[in-house]
Amino acid sequence: MNRPMRLAAACSALLVVATATPAAANGKAALLTPETAREKVTLNEDPLDIEGVLSTRDVLRSTRGVLRTPYNDNHLRAYVDRKTGETRFEVRQTLQYMGSYRDFGHVNYETSSWPTTAKLRKVESNQPACDAIDPQSSCFEEVSFVVGEAELRRLAAGYQPGAENTWSFKFKPDQGREERSSLNRAEIAGLLQAVDAYRHRLAAGQSLALASPGAE
Numbered sequence: 001m002n003r004p005m006r007l008a009a010a011c012s013a014l015l016v017v018a019t020a021t022p023a024a025a026n027g028k029a030a031l032l033t034p035e036t037a038r039e040k041v042t043l044n045e046d047p048l049d050i051e052g053v054l055s056t057r058d059v060l061r062s063t064r065g066v067l068r069t070p071y072n073d074n075h076l077r078a079y080v081d082r083k084t085g086e087t088r089f090e091v092r093q094t095l096q097y098m099g100s101y102r103d104f105g106h107v108n109y110e111t112s113s114w115p116t117t118a119k120l121r122k123v124e125s126n127q128p129a130c131d132a133i134d135p136q137s138s139c140f141e142e143v144s145f146v147v148g149e150a151e152l153r154r155l156a157a158g159y160q161p162g163a164e165n166t167w168s169f170k171f172k173p174d175q176g177r178e179e180r181s182s183l184n185r186a187e188i189a190g191l192l193q194a195v196d197a198y199r200h201r202l203a204a205g206q207s208l209a210l211a212s213p214g215a216e
Contacts, residue, residue, distance in 0.1 A: 029060055029184050034159060037190025043198065045082075052202075054078040054194050057092075059187045071096055074181055076152075076188060077144075078195045083206075085199045089152055092123065095141045095171060095179055101130040102173035107145050109169035112154055118145040120171070143171070156189035 040059045045052040055077050062073040074093040081087070095104060108115045123142040130139035155167050165185040172178055 029165075030162070032060065032184055032186040033161070034156070034186050034189035034193060037184075037187045038193045039190075041191055041194040043194075050081060050083070051079045052082055052198060054080065054191060054198060056187050056191050059190065060184060072179070072181065074183060076183065076191050078191060080195060080198055080202070082202055085202055087149060087195060087199070088146060089149055090144045090146050091169070091183065092142065092144045093171065093181060095143065097139055097177075097179070099139065100176060101125075101127050101139050102141070102176040103127075104141055104143055104171045104173045104179070106172045107143075107169050108172065109145075109147070110167065111151060118147070120145050152188050152192060155185050156192050159185040159189050 037056065037059045040056070042055050042058060043052060044055070055075060057075040059075065062071055072094060074091060077090050077092060079088050079090075095102075105120055107118050107120055109118065120143040123144055125141045126139060127141075159165055166182040167185060167188065168180065168182045170178055170180045
């Protein structure tokens with residue numbers, strides 16, 4: 001096989017792998033259960049930190065291309081106060097797109113009754129580079145928004161094996177096109193299971209400390 005033919009064959013193979021990635025991701029999402037999601041939840045806990053942070057970053061990754069680099073990926077985080085067990089939840093989302101910088105500021109997400117709007121917190125972006133380079137280059141924004149525990153538990157309770165199980169939301173920019181995304185209800189349920197177990201461990205540890213000799 002001569003060189004041009006080898007290059008063509010290689011390009012075709014790369015195209016097959018790259019276009020197959022979304023289908024593979026959809027297949028993994030369909031097979032995901034709360035239990036398998038919980039197994040992949042990570043915990044970042046430091047004795048000098050007030051909160052422990054649980055994350056579903058490794059549960060389902062949205063990737064692109066042969067190298068499977070993260071692309072328009074999202075995950076859930078739970079920040080648990082290690083003394084009180086009080087918890088706040090947030091969705092983290094990366095947004096990658098071509099063209100001018102959009103500056104996403106709000107998100108609309110579905111609830112049991114009517115869509116709700118939340119303000120976005122900007123975590124990271126490449127705005128200076130995006131504004132300075134060719135308009136056809138890639139822009140990047142990482143944003144987050146807070147969602148209540150009651151809403152997450154409602155979504156988790158709606159998980160059904162074999163069903164679509166998606167929770168949808170839409171990111172609204174200052175200018176340019178909106179972006180839609182979603183999270184799997186099994187991923188939400190898995191995080192809540194991990195949070196419940198972590199809270200139980202914290203409470204048990206405090207009970208032991210209070211029961212120990214010399215405790216005030």
